[in-house]
Amino acid sequence: MAWIIPTENDLLTTLSETELATYRAAALAGGQADPVAPTLAQVVDLVRGYVGAYRSNTLGDAGTIPQKLLAPLIDLVAVRLPQRVGVPPKDVRKAAGDQAVRLLEQVAAGVFNIEEPDEASTEITSAPKPTIAAHRARFNWRREEGV
DSSP, X not given: OOEEOOOHHHHTTTSXXXXXXXXXXXXXXXXXXXXXXXXXXXXHHHHHHHHHHSXXXXXXXXXXXXXXXXXXXXXXXXXXXXXXXXXXXXHHHHHHHHXXXXXXXXXXXXXXXXXXXXXXXXXXXXXXXXXXXOOOOSOOTTTTTTO
C-alpha cells in the first residue's frame, strides 16, 4: 500500500453526493467559503500529526497519508463537515469519528502498523529529545582515603 492524497471523491465512500452538496450549499448560502477542501486539508494535517508523533514513523510527501488511514480520515471529515455548517453530526458518524481518533492514538503510540512512504518528507516530525549523560566521578571514598 502506498501513501495517497485524499480527494473529495474519497469522501463519497461515506457521504452521499446529495449530503456533500447540501453541506456545501449551506456554507455558501451563509456567505462562507466552500467547506470541503479546507476541512479535508485540516484532517489530513491531523492524521499526519498522529503518524509523526511516533518517532519510528516516517512521513510521506506533504498532503499524503498512509492508505490504511483513509477510512478514519473520511470518518473524521464526515463529523467535521456538518459541524462546519452548524448541523450536529449523526450518532453513527460521531461514533465512527470517535473510533477513528482511537485508531489514530494507536498509530501515535506505535501499536497500529503503517507502511513506509515511497518518498520520505523532509518535514520534522517531533522535537528531538535531550540526552543528558552523567559524568563519572573521578574521586570516591576509596581514592580519597587518607587525604
